[in-house]
Amino acid sequence: MEKLPLEGELTHIEQLNTKEAANTFVHPTPAEERAVIRKLDKRLLPLVFLLYSLSVLDRSNLGQAKLAGMTKDIDLSGNRYQWLGTIFYIAYILFQWTCMGWKQFKPHNWCAAVVLFWGFVATIQASVxxxxxxxxxxxxxxxxxxAYGPGVPLYLTYFYPRDQVGFRHGVFISGAAMANAYGGALAYGITQAKGSLAPWRILFLIEGLPTCAFALLAWYALPDGITQATFLNEREKEVALHFVARNQRLDVGEPQGLRFKEVLEGLxxxxxxxxxxxYFGCNVSYASLPLFVPTIISGMGSFNKAQSNGLSAPPYVLCFFVIITLCWLSDKFRMRGPFCALAASMGATGFIIQATCSTTAVRYFAIFLSVQIFASVALLLSWTANIHATESKRAGGYTILATIGQCGPLLGTNLFPEAEAPYYRKGMWISAAFCLLVAVLSGVLSCWLIYENRQMEKEGVPEVQEFENTSVAGVSDVHFKHRYIW
Structure with missing residues (x-):
């Protein structure tokens, strides 16, 4: 049963509906829309980027901790180290449904709680x-x-046009690349520290404690939706509501609360x-890299452990810029599949080079290519949003995306056993194969969506539908069709 709207919450949407119906709404110019989007970018993107970089840093610093001497204090013989990576992803997979908490609860409360939770856990790793x-x-x-990362892409769709959310997803997901970059550099510095506390324990403390502090910032700074964004004036809120409703539906009524019928449609x-x-293929290829890149570089025989931690950073710096560039181009040309396939092909090339070469310089260069598979993840996030027109249906779509996709690390974190050091050829070939699978599936989905767009064109479905909100579908049970971004 639908929740009744609270007085005052629908003021902007009701006014916009009335103006649209009476043809008195002054449609925003492209310059006006860009100005509003810049305001949203300044408030939202730095924070979600920073929090995600901390999230990835706290999950992937295990590789640096291992090289920083953790094996001297904790027995990681046999496959115990691999299990530390695997058990994280088992829990991560089983709780992917919590991404819907971003829709069910007030986002600023939800985000602050989960950030504080993981910051606390990341910090107490230093005491084990x-x-x-x-x-x-x-x-x-x-x-x-x-409960954090998988839900942020859904949260960002509350604020941005569907054809411009790709770049914002790219900025968000690039936090992972940057975390792996400065994580390697930070670990290099920490391993040089001399003191009574083991360097690996210092590593967990320095990288875990800031996360707890940022939970308060998330609670204070994140808006729950457009109508709750105090940094926008009345006209700017109407402009934002208007462009968010273009070729997708605004969710009206309670800003929070899932429409379970639409969630089921997405599922x-x-x-x-x-x-x-x-996403599964991407994660098979990518999820193991933050854990094993320092070890792979160390196994090349030309660098010590501290240098290997430091040299693991530059490939992720390049990955950061590739993600931003491909996502920007994806929005500009309004297509996702070709760019997703391009990033996957770059990753496959890097893994193939590593599987077939033994020269240190060539193998290190190939790492720069291998990590580009992560750019495909950013594109998949926006592609999923573009396929589903309502917030609740997108919640269902993202749950499928994350649940299937996050099974990939269960395989990926076991691709590089110590017995196959230093070249790990089997793991490299498996990673290359899954990168190529991502490229092929991207092409298949693009062709599918192009076909459906042509069918909708024959049916007279307009290419651009200016304004529509969920209340229409909620009352009439009619879900209007929208053209796809392929």
Whole structure:
């Protein structure tokens, strides 16, 4: 049963509906829309970028901690180290449904709570003295982080036009690349520290404590939606509502609360599954890299452990710029599949080079290419949003995307066993194969969406639908069709 709107919450939407119906709404100019989007960017993007970089840093610093001497204090013999990576992703997968908390609850409350939770868990890793204790921390870290990262792409769709959300997703997801970049450099500095506390414990403290502090900033700074964005004036809120409703539906009534029928539609839509399998392929290839790149570089034989931590940073710096560039181009040309396939092909090339070469310089160069598979993840986030027109349906779509996709690390974190050092050829070939799978599936989904767009064109579905809100579908049970971005 739909919740009744609270007085005052729908003021802007009701006014906009009335003006649209009476043809008195002054449509915003492109310059006016850009000005509003810049305001949204300044408030939202730095914070979600920073929080995600901290999230990735706190989950992936295990590789640096290992090289910083953790094995001297904790027994990681056999496959114990691989299990530390695997158990995190088991918990992460099982709790992917918590991404819907961004829709069910007030986003600023939800975000602050989960950030504080994972910051606390990340910090107390410094106090563990056994493998079992570290395993327990990794489980709770997986639960906490699953409630943040997978839901941010859904949150960003509340504020941006569907054809411009790709760049914003790219900025958000590039926080992972930057975290791996400065994480390697930070670990290099920490490993040089001499003191009574082991360097790996200092690493967990320095990288975990700031997260707790940023939870307060998230609670204070994140708006729950356009109508709650105090940094926008009345006209700017109307402009934002107008462009968000272009070719997708505004969710009216309670700003929070899932429409479970639409969630189910997103879960059942066959088009939700191909991005999920693409995400799976990306994660098989990418999820293991932050954990193993320092070890792979160290195994090249030309660098010591401290240098290997430092040299793991530059490939991720390049990845940061590639993500931003491809997502910007994806928005500009209003297509996702070709750019997703391009990034996956670059990743495959890097893994193939590593699987076939033994020269240190060539293998190190290939790492720069391998990490570009992560750019495909950013594109898949916006592609999923573009497939589903309502917020609740997107919540269902993102749940499918994340649940299938996050199964990839279960395989990926076990691709580079110590027995296959230093070249890890089997793992490199498997990673290359999954990168190529992502490229092929991207092409398949693009062709599918092009076909459906042509069918809708024959049916007379307009290419641009200016304004529509969920109340129409909620009352009439009619869900209007929208053209796809392929």
């Amino acid at each position: 003295s056994s493998w079992g204790g570290l395993m327990a921390c990794r489980v709770f870290l997986g639960i906490a982080e699953s 059942k839509d066959p088009k939700s599954f191909i991005p999920g399998f693409c």
